[in-house]
Amino acid sequence: MLQAFQKRRLTALLLLLSAWLYVQPLAAQNKMLTMEDAHLNRALVPANLKQLGWIPNSDDYAYLKADDKKDKLVRGTAGKKKEDDILKLDDFSDALQKAGAEKQNGFPLIQWRDKNNFVVTVKGKLYNFDVKKKAASLVTSIADEAENGELDPTKQKIAYTKANNLYISQKGAPDVAVTNETMLNIVSGQTYHRSEFGITKGTFWSPSGNSLAFSRVDESMVSDYPILEINNTPATVRNIKYPMAGGKSHHATIGVYNLNSKQTVFLKTGEPLDQYLTNLTWSPDEKSIYLAVVNREQNHMKLNQYDVASGNFVKTLFEEKNEKYVEPEEGLFFLPKDAGKFLWLSERDGFNHLYLYDTNGNVIRQVTKGNWMVTDVLGFDKGGRVIYRSTAESPLERHVYAANVNSGAVERISQGSGTHNATLSANGSYILDNYSSSIVPRTIRIIGTDSKVKNTLLVAPNPLKDYALGETKLFPIKAEDGTDLYCRMITPPNFDKNKKYPAVVYIYGGPHAQLITESWLGGSNLWMQLMAQKGYVVFTVDTRGSAGRGFAFESAIHRQLGTLEMQDVITGTNHLKSQPFVDANRVGIHGWSFGGFMTTSLMTRTPDVFKVGVAGGPVIDWNLYEVMYTERYMDTPQENPEGYKTNTLYQYIPNLKGRLLMIHGTIDDVVVWQHSMTYTKKAVDAGKQIDYFMYPGHPHNVLGKDRVHLMNKVTQYFDDFLMNAAPTVN
Structure with missing residues (x-):
């Protein structure tokens, strides 16, 4: 089996290399994209199945299907062709109105409880809907100002926050105040550690829903940072807590509230208080909580067990150390048939792989191995095999596999080269496979964990078939x-090899991002396709430091954010400029956030490479960026003064030769406005002209209808100073 797997992998890689890679279907049509099309026209996104998901304790699935301009709820069974219409919107709305809700013009988010019941939340009220009876009933409600709501596993209780405190709402009882903090600097139940380490929330229900673990964060030692709110007259200041690199960080603890005893116990996680408490996992019997405790330096992790009843530390199961950093992002995956064993994801051998442990902390075996990454774990099948996604076929692809945790035997489940996003059924028998590639807009299938296709639910047509699109190629350079660096190049429609085209490089370059994938449009977006229609060659390179390639590739940037990434962008840009159809004197660059940092770096540290740059939400000075991210990749300013000095960008302002537009949202709480404002001030001091535009009231990303305004601004800048610049004569 392993030989067959390796042969299949080799065949896939050879096919990938032999194509290298024509990835855009040629459309002999002539429609042109508008900026509104590129950002607001949902009809140009490949068709999908709304709210597709598994129904618990069954082989059934459900989704919303359009019927005479109204959605209806459809139900099917894996392996069977027939689907049943089980609920019309009008019937759903009528039932909710009888239960006290307003008329519904669409289905809210549906969360299934069992085969016949689901819950929905409408304006802070949780309703149960019985599909057989077509009847709704009010379960409970939460306050209008409630935030961070999370349902318990029974879907009958809600944990939520209001201001800085945590509450629980349940049927037939008044809301419970889990915390009653009077100091606003102590915050409970909200996402913590700046949402690093895979943290997305601050509440963690036990498997039965009888207990709730939650974060309690003391931010009193963290400096206030002012955010200017201009919607008030006069303008007001909203202070946030923003721990900057090398400064004081918040202190987190973990509380556990027992709904039966109505008591809270705090885990005795000890000191230092500015350590990071990550990847919280309940044991299946609810007697223990496991935490991956990471030190402030982020180079030492301890997987600790705590007793839920007392909060006492039980033991450290194992430790991981790395001279650069350790970054656990997933909890424990307990074996369904043996709660004394679990799987752990680690990059300890250089790639993210699964290791089998017992709860005494003994490593039993490494389950997966190779120069590729396990990207996520979906669960276990009926036979106890672990189902996961990985990059084993190619760094550009994602496929679903099953691995025997005892023998390590691996079987690929997903079919077809490309990117597979999958959800495993509760009983572990089937996956919903949502798949795309450069030539497949979207196909949704049900595949058994025996690798056999059971149903094809959707084959999406090409939504861009009427549009004039150019050719998109994916290829590696050195x-x-x-090291191989993957690139994407989009050339204009009606391409003329004898012309000289201006080019735009789109860049990110930082950790946790991969821009180039074997997926629809090669991972590009419609703005890039629009730019190609306008006559630009659009180019992207995933530099060292970006995701999906293993620890050595991503951590190569350690202590010198920007330096290696710039080298790789220059390597890619030199390849771009070497193409006979590219005007080497009319090349621009654009990026946002880390990409804004890269754009600004390249425009001033290598000032002869790019003629025009547009830097959005840019990091300018790593001293001003948040503790968790910056200290992982740069250490502290005290430990790495040269790294901070080299990659702080004010000093390079005098080098600027081309046109630079900087853009920032005025209430950005990720890359604070101070970065670009200070940069602008220092440009004035240096007598250097830059262009500047701000988006009042927008945070780090400019979304919604204003996104059209933003991208028109970016595009116009390139048109004015790149497209309309004098072309190079052959």
């Missing part, structure tokens, strides 16, 4: 050290 970095200075010989």
Whole structure:
């Protein structure tokens, strides 16, 4: 089986290399994209199945299907062709109105409880809907100002926050105040550690829903940071807590509230208080909580067990250390048939892989191995095999596999080259496979964990078939050290090899991001396709430091954010400029956030490479960026003064030769406005002209209808100073 797997992998790689890679279906049509099309026209996104998901304790699935301009709820069974209409919108709305809700013009988010019941939340009220009876009933409600709501596993209780405190709402009882903090600097139940380490929330229900673990964060030692709110007259200041690199960080603890005893116990996680408490996992018997405790330096992790009843520390199961950093992002995956064993994801051998442990902390075996990454774990099948996604076929692809935790035997489940997003059924028998590739807009299938296709639910048509699109190619080039760097190049429709085209490089370049994938449009977006229609060559390179390639590739940037990434962008840009159809004197660059940092760096540290740059939400000075992210990749300013000095960008302002537009949202709480404002001030001091635009009232990303305004601004800048610049004569 393993030989067959390796042969299949080799065949896939050879096919990938032999194509390298024509990835855009040629459309012999002539429609042109508008900026509104590129950002607001949902009809140009490949068709999908709304709210598709598994129904618990069954082989059934459900989704919303359009019927005479109204959605209806449809139900099917894996392996069977027939689907049943089980609920019309009008019937749903009528039932909710009888239960006290307003008329519904669409289905809210549906969360299934069992085969016949689901719950929905409408304006803070939780309703149960019985599909057989077509009847709704009010379960409970939460306050209008409630935030961070999370249902318990029974779907009958809600944990939520109001201001800085945590509450629980349940049927037939008044809301419970889990915390009663009077100091606004102590916050409970909200996402913590700046949402790093895979943290997305601050509440963690036990498997039965009888207990709730939650974060309690003391931010009193963290400096206030002012956010200017201009919607008030006069303008007001909203202070946030923003721990900057090298400064004081918040202190987190974990509380556990027992709904039966109505008592809270705090885990005795000890000191230092500015350590990071990550990847919280309940044991199946609810007697223990496991935490991956990471030190402030982020180079030492301890997987600790705590007793839920007392909060006492039980033991450290194992430790991981790395001279650069350790970054656990997933909890424990307990084996369904043996609660004394679990799987752990670690990059300890250089790639993210699964390791089998017992609860005494003994490693039994490494389950997966190779120069590829396990990207996520979906669950276990009936035979106890772990189902996961990985990059084993190619760094550009994602496929679903099953691995025997005892023998390590691996079987690929997903079919077809490309990117597979999958959800495993509760009984572990089937996956919903939502798949795309450069030539497949979207196909949704049900595949058994035996690798056999059971149903094809959707084959989406090409939504861009009427549009004039150019050719998109994916290909590798070599970095200075010989490492493969993957690139994407989009050429204009009606391409003329004898012309000289201006080019735009779109860049991110930082950790946790991969821009180039074997997926629809090669991972590009419609703005890039629009730019190609306008006559630009659009180019992207995933530099060292980006995701999906293993620890050495991503951590190569450690202590020098920007330096290697710039080298790789220059390598890619040199390849771009070497193309006979590219005007080497009319090349621009654009990026946002880390990409804004890269754009600004390249425009001033290598000022002869790019003629025009547009930097959005840019990090300018790593001293001003948040503790968790910055200290992982740069250490502290005290430990790495040279790294901070080299990659702080004010000093390079005098080098600027081309046109630079900087853009920032005025209430950005991720990359604070101070970065670009200070940069602008220092440009004035240096007598250097830059262009500047701000988006009042927008945070780090400019979304919604204003996104059209933003991208028109970016595009116009390139049109004015790149497209309309004098072309190079052949």
